Amino acid sequence: MPMSDAACQLKITLHGSKPPIWRRVIVPYELTLEQLHYVIQAAMGWYNCHLHAFVVAGQQFSGPAPDGSEDDSDEFSDECAYRLADLPLKEKMKFRYEYDFGDGWRHDIVLEKMVPPLTTGSRIACTGGKMCCPMEDSGGIWGHYNNLEVLANTKHPDHAMLLEWYGGPFDPEAFDLQAVNVRLRQLQIPRGDRAASRRVRKQVWDFS
Numbered sequence: 001m002p003m004s005d006a007a008c009q010l011k012i013t014l015h016g017s018k019p020p021i022w023r024r025v026i027v028p029y030e031l032t033l034e035q036l037h038y039v040i041q042a043a044m045g046w047y048n049c050h051l052h053a054f055v056v057a058g059q060q061f062s063g064p065a066p067d068g069s070e071d072d073s074d075e076f077s078d079e080c081a082y083r084l085a086d087l088p089l090k091e092k093m094k095f096r097y098e099y100d101f102g103d104g105w106r107h108d109i110v111l112e113k114m115v116p117p118l119t120t121g122s123r124i125a126c127t128g129g130k131m132c133c134p135m136e137d138s139g140g141i142w143g144h145y146n147n148l149e150v151l152a153n154t155k156h157p158d159h160a161m162l163l164e165w166y167g168g169p170f171d172p173e174a175f176d177l178q179a180v181n182v183r184l185r186q187l188q189i190p191r192g193d194r195a196a197s198r199r200v201r202k203q204v205w206d207f208s
Contacts, residue, residue, distance in 0.1 A: 005029075005046070005117055005188060005190075006028075006029045006114050006115070006116070006117060007026050007027060007114070007115050007116065007117040007118060008026070008027055008029055008031075008084055008089075008111055008113075008114060008115070009024065009025075009111075009112045009113050009114075009127075010024070010025050010026075010027060010099070010109055010110065010111060010112065011023075011024050011109070011110045012024075012043065012044065012107050012108075012109050013027065013107065013108045013109075013110075013114050014044070014106075014134075014141065015106035015107065015108050015141070016106070016141040016142075017117055017131065017141060019130065019131060020130065020131070020165075021131040021132070021133065021134075022129055022130055022131070023043040023044060023122075023126055023128070023129040023131065023180070024112075024126065024127050024128040024129060025043050025124065025125065025126050025127070025184075026055075026115060026118055026124065026125050026127060027039055027084070027085075027124050028117060028123050028124070029084050029085045029114070029117075030083050030084070031056050031083060031124075032079065032080055032081075032082060032083050033054050033061050033063075033079035033080075033082050033083075033084070034063045034080045034194055036054075036084065036097075037052055037054075037063065037079065037097070038187055039184065039187070040097055040099075040107065040109075041099075041123055041128050042180070042183040042184050042187055043180055043183075043184065044107070044133045045132070045180075046099060046105075046133060047131030047136055048051045048137065049100070049136055049137075050099060050100035050101070050102070050103075050136075051097050051100070051101055052074040052097065052098060052099045052100075053076060053100075053101075054079060054095065054096065054097050054098075055095060055096040055098075056087050056089070056095040056096075057087070057089075057095070057180060058086050059077060060075055060076045060077065061076060061078070061079040061082060062076035062077075062078075062079055063078065063080055068198070076129045077149065089111050090110070090114070090134070091111055091112070091113050091114065092110065092111065093106055093110070093111050093148070094109065094110050094111075095109050095111075095179060096108060096109065097103055097109055097182075100136075100137075100160075103137065103138070103140040103143070104140050105134075105140065105141070105142075109157045122184065122185060123173060123184055124184050124187070125181055125184065126149070126177060126181055126184060129176060129177065129180065130173075130175055131172060131173055131174075132170070132171060132172050132173065132174040132175060135166060135170070139142075143154050147162060147166075148170075148172055150156060150162050151166065151169075151170055153165060157196050179200055
């Protein structure tokens with residue numbers, strides 16, 4: 001099987017989460033890092049509200065902000081221009097994705113193995129996962145766990161306020177594989193089309 005036709009099985013784990021908040025996805029080897037960003041957002045349950053970056057073998061990659069503005073910094077390579085196939089990745093190798101530089105949601109990504117490509121739809125799928133994604137703007141991993149303690153304690157002075165901010169009860173163990181794959185299918189990421197890949201930017205936010 002030509003490597004250009006291969007797919008990657010990636011395990012994405014939110015750094016510092018205990019028990020681990022993770023997702024396993026299969027994506028085409030030719031996927032760009034920009035497209036992988038959208039896959040991570042949809043698979044984890046984020047809303048693409050903040051800046052992000054990848055770090056692969058010491059090299060940093062980033063792309064447009066959610067509002068479409070470009071980063072002119074020389075510190076980052078253009079994630080739109082690099083496919084997974086272009087990177088020095090090997091099986092069992094780990095690289096990093098960070099979302100929201102304020103809260104610092106670091107994701108450890110492991111290329112578990114190369115697999116035959118999926119043949120339907122966007123050729124992207126989530127095959128497993130555990131635990132619910134934290135709320136946006138909840139203060140990073142430590143803020144997330146502090147919030148869970150407050151939500152579990154009805155006598156805490158901040159309980160009612162936080163419950164309202166969350167929009168109701170929050171189940172940290174919730175994970176709906178079918179719903180994740182619906183979101184991934186809605187991304188409709190095309191093959192090798194940089195202009196079209198940018199059109200998925202706003203689709204990530206629609207989790208209905």
